[in-house]
Amino acid sequence: MSSYIEAIGQANTAAATGLNNDAANKTSMGKEDFLTLLVAQLENQDPLNPDDATEFTAQLAQFSSLEQLFSLNKGMETLVAAGTGSDQLSTLNTIGKEVTYHSGTFDFSGKPIEIGYKLDDSASEVTLSLQQNGNIISTLYGTELKKGNHLLTWDGMLENGNDAPIGKYDIIVSAKALDGEGVAVAPIIRSAVTGVDLEEGTGGILITEAGDVNYNEILGVYNPGSRIGGSQDDKNAGSIKETLAKANSLSENIKDIID
DSSP: OHHHHHHHHHHHHHHHHTSOHHHHHHHOOOHHHHHHHHHHHHHTSOTTSOOOHHHHHHHHHHHHHHHHHHHHHHHHHHHHHHHHHHHHHHHHTTTTSEEEEEOSEEEEOSSOEEEEEEESSOOSEEEEEEEETTEEEEEEEEOOOSSEEEEEEEOSBOTTSOBOOOEEEEEEEEEEOTTSOBOOEEEEEEEEEEEEEOOTTSSOEEEETTEEEEGGGEEEEEOTTOOOSSOHHHHTTTOHHHHHHHHHHHHHHHHHHHO
């Protein structure tokens, strides 16, 4: 009778590994088949040499354990499917909100964009180099130097006052400690979610104004306009346009005084 248990195990192992699905489907046995053979064996056993009761009980216990494993496996598949559905529902709820996520690239459409950095420790300086096709387009400096996530706004203006070219950018970020040693730092982006691509088997892909990101890679979800970490100065550190406007206003005031 132990051959029945072995047949079940071998058949399902073949099916799981995918070595020979057709053969596995033909030779695999369900519990109904097993019980049919078991009853037939009991009906046709030699009355003078019946099956050993201890061995018979052990075989039933093995079959029971095997059946429980099959049920557990099916339950896990159902649980995973339910979890994926829950993730997809959560993904849909991010539409219209803003998310932060780790990324070293972003799509620039000409509108101001929030980029930043995550410091693993306090730093003395942080530099973000925005590059396009290997060329440095703009360099930003973070003013919030404590450990954690920090954002600043880049309005897309160059140092000469011209608009930066539209397209895909790379963020190269570096940080130094007071002793001159490097500090672990990673670029982050905050952008509005405009849509969701629900791919099978995943929580989905968020479509943001700065690019696409997997749902399981986001760091946080926020209502539009809400702030996270950093000082107000840090959030305006990349605003060259604002600096130029203040300079022009100061120049006009001095001119009025002279006149």
